[in-house]
Amino acid sequence: MPRKCAVIEAGLRTYTEGLQLQKWAWDKVASGEWDGILILLQHFPVITLGRTHEPEELLWPAAEYTSLGIEMVHCNRGGKTTCHNPGQLVGYPILNLTKWRQDTHWYMRSIEQIVINTIACLGIRAERKQGYTGVWTKDRKIAAIGVAIRRWITSHGFALNVNNDLAIFKSVVPCGIRDFGVTSLLDEGIGEVVMPEVCKIVIYEFQQVLQCSFNTVTPLKIDKELPWSMS
DSSP states (O other): OOOEEEEEEEEEEOHHHHHHHHHHHHHHHHTTSOSEEEEEEEESSEEEEOTTOOGGGBOSOHHHHHHTTOEEEEOSSSSSEEEEOTTEEEEEEEEBGGGSOOOHHHHHHHHHHHHHHHHHHTTOOOBOOTTOOSEEETTEEEEEEEEEEETTEEEEEEEEESSOOGGGGGGBOGGGOOSOOBOOTTTTTOTTOOHHHHHHHHHHHHHHHHTOEEEEOOGGGGGGGSSSOOO
């Protein structure tokens, strides 16, 4: 039976709005209305602290982050400390893995493969790095991955650096990794790439790797079900 999936391109949102949208999608998937919902968006500057983060991963005093308008949020995803800001594509796949495969390792590797394929379509060779999660190119991390799974329904996901300002990463130890840096599609020489193009490729690769077909859910259809407007 074909899997019933949807995609929402939500634009630029606060991290709190992203969490609200994930909860909305999680409830829709848990109820069986959808087998999976892929949320694609960008966030205003924020540093998120995963379940295994450590205080020394924050390199600045708390007041300095606040003065620069950088939000700080604890979240329930796996992993340590990471950054989001405009120009970075964040993907939140909310999937009922009982409709695919109840295997956390398989799911993580699938998300990595989707990102690797996306980057390859843009002419950059990316790969996994032994001992680390995420996607890498030239020993620099171009995409972070951190997920949560409850009742075999996924949340959180990946963050692909497209053309965002990487200076924010200098304020933390990204993902707790001190030995390697970060990069972006822009820094790797893809100067003409635009976010809609990247989103289009990501959606295509999700459908290929996860063998599903997405219906587009327009933001206006969920306005009344959320405490904020996506219009």
